[in-house]
Amino acid sequence: MSPQTITIVKATVPALEQHGPLITETMYRHLFRDAHIAVLFNQANQKKGTQRLALAHAVLAYARxxxxxxxxxxxxxxxxxxxxxxxxxxEQVLSQTSWRAEDNPPAGHTYPASAANF
Structure with a gap:
């Protein structure tokens, strides 16, 4: 991994600390547009938020x-x-997780300006 990549990943830590669950919630919402993928996940964990929190914590741990x-x-x-x-x-995950302009945050939330750098 290049020093530049390491610097970029480390720079995401503050945004992940503050907005990690919102980022993963949005990612899962986008991912589950594909019913073939949605059925692979425990929807009870999705409703409780445990899966998105687990992923947010894992990504933050990776960055740290x-x-x-x-x-x-x-x-x-x-x-x-x-x-x-x-x-x-x-390819199942990658094809479903690319960011699009119409992917808006859930009602009542906004993305920080730093999220534009992701």
Whole structure:
């Protein structure tokens, strides 16, 4: 990983600390537009917010530990095993998570100016 990439990832920490759950909520809302993908997820966890919080915490941990990735080994392994268990392919996620201008935050929320840098 290049020093520039590490700097960029580390710079996201304040935005992730403040807005991580909102970012992941928006990502899941976009992802679940595809019913074939939505059925792979526990919708009870979606309604409770536990999955989006878990992902927000995982992304924040990654950003905080970008220079110490072995510290994330067990957590990354658990996430990978869940994805493998459901036969989720990278292209399924990547095709559904690209940002579009019409992806607005939930009512009552706004994205910080720093989110434009993501």
């Amino acid at each position: 530990n970008i220079e110490n990735l072995p510290a994330l080994g067990a957590a990354v392994e658990r996430i990978a095993q869940k994805h493998i268990g459901y036969a989720i392919m990278p």
